[in-house]
Amino acid sequence: MIDRNRDVSSRITRRQALGLMAAGAAAIALPSHARAAYPRRPIELVVCYGAGGTSDIYYRGLANILARELGQQFVVVNKSGAGSTIGTAYIANSVPDGHTVGNITEVMMRERLLGNGAFDPARDFTYIGVGASVPFGWAVRADSPIESLxxxxxxxxxxxxxxxxxxxxxxxxxxxxxxxxxxxxxxxxxxxxxxxxxxxxxxxxxxxxxxxxxxxxxxxxxxxxxxxxxxxxxxxxxxxxxxxxxxxxxxGFDATTTLPYGVGGPAGMPADVVAVLEQALRKAYHDPEHQELIGKLNMASWIRLGSDFDSYMRTQYDALPGQLRAFGALNT
Structure with a gap:
């Protein structure tokens, strides 16, 4: 379950400090209507897995569509390892100005509950949107003696x-x-x-x-x-x-499961920046190019934005401890 009684002062990171300093300076220097429009520079999109896999191909394709929608370049960076937690920690500790976002899935929540990753799924992220989910498969080499599931x-x-x-x-x-x-x-x-x-x-x-x-x-x-x-x-x-x-x-095996591929950023992102990203994602997810992309990757359309995606992720996180214990992966 989510621990909401932890000492908040101990959670202040370099990323949060930089974000607060930047926000304070901007508030003193400029009225809200005079701030530079977002995005002001290329956006870094972090993929928490290595190059060449489904995650990498999907998010690179999505980045191309988002770049067109926002009129700004997206730079895709692979930060793989430790069950996606290396890249996820990088996202959590980035400056919350909207110029670093990344692939967010339930995998990072599972790994955190297992003791991996220096972040808190309940506090450290802005869950922006999701547009597709991926099914899994069991496959063997063509010459394997195993013929069926x-x-x-x-x-x-x-x-x-x-x-x-x-x-x-x-x-x-x-x-x-x-x-x-x-x-x-x-x-x-x-x-x-x-x-x-x-x-x-x-x-x-x-x-x-x-x-x-x-x-x-x-x-x-x-x-x-x-x-x-x-x-x-x-x-x-x-x-x-x-x-x-x-x-x-x-x-006859009740093993149905899919994984939504979402987009998120660090906690503390300005509401107007999040709104811009949500709108861009909404358009991207309905773009024919996105439909073609998920078709090629054998994915399915699964769209949740803003509060709907946030609610989904928090509900999943609350349910995970019991599921992990049932799998024998988490001690009681």
């Missing part, structure tokens, strides 16, 4: 942790989708965390891991090329691109 589950039941899988999480929680599958079936697998989806794919194709549990878009090229075989997907329904690939649900 049902066979995979049976292997995981009979020989716990014999089969290894790659995922872009941390050591304690490599993959949320896999933990959901394990908790619903009793199967157990050995998770191997990687910094990026491209690194996971390289390891799988090289025979260093037995399977992948990752965003389906990260594996789409390898599946289309015949190098990987998709066993099942975690979405509610079969994906239009892969009508022959079943969902886990239809196979």
């Amino acid at each position: 049902r066979q995979l589950v049976e292997e995981g039941r009979h020989s716990p942790e014999k089969l290894s899988y790659g995922a872009a999480g941390s050591a304690r929680l490599p993959s949320w989708a896999m933990k959901v599958l394990e908790s619903r079936t009793g199967a157990r697998f050995m998770g191997v965390p990687f910094a990026s989806s491209s690194a996971i794919l390289t390891a799988a194709l090289g025979g260093h891991i037995d399977l992948i549990c990752d965003a389906v878009g990260a594996m789409a090229g390898a599946v289309a090329g015949g190098n990987m075989r998709m066993l099942a997907v975690s979405s509610e329904e079969r994906l239009p691109q892969w009508r022959d690939v079943p969902t886990a649900k239809e196979l």
Whole structure:
């Protein structure tokens, strides 16, 4: 649960101090109507995963659309590692003037509850908006003896942790989708965390891991090329691109899960700046280019802006401790 009684004075960071100093100087020097219009310079968009994966491709595509909407360049910076918490901490500690934003997902909340990351999801972020969610998939190399998700589950039941899988999480929680599958079936697998989806794919194709549990878009090229075989997907329904690939649900495994890909910034961002970003995101999410982007990545449109996104993230954070305990990832 969120601790709302912590000593606020201990939470003052260099980022917050700089933000307060800048805001105070601006208030003394200029009336509100005379302030320079936002954005005043290129905006840094932080991707908390390595280059080449679904997150990287999606946010770079979104940055191009936002740059057109705002008339200002977006500079995409990859800060991967520690289950996304390195990049997330960077976002939290940036100056809250709207010139640094980044990819925000529930992953960082899970990792923080597991003791990773120097930030507080309840206090340190401005949750601006989300426009798409990604389903996950279970895939094996084309020459693997494992032919189906049902066979995979049976292997995981009979020989716990014999089969290894790659995922872009941390050591304690490599993959949320896999933990959901394990908790619903009793199967157990050995998770191997990687910094990026491209690194996971390289390891799988090289025979260093037995399977992948990752965003389906990260594996789409390898599946289309015949190098990987998709066993099942975690979405509610079969994906239009892969009508022959079943969902886990239809196979009798209640392992449906998707991950919304949001945009956020540090806490304390001015309301007028947030409003500009919300409006830009609203337009971007309805842009045909965005629809094409999420289609190519096998994502689905899922739009929440401002207070709706903020409420969603806080509700998820409140529910996470119980879910993590159920997965055996968090002690009681």
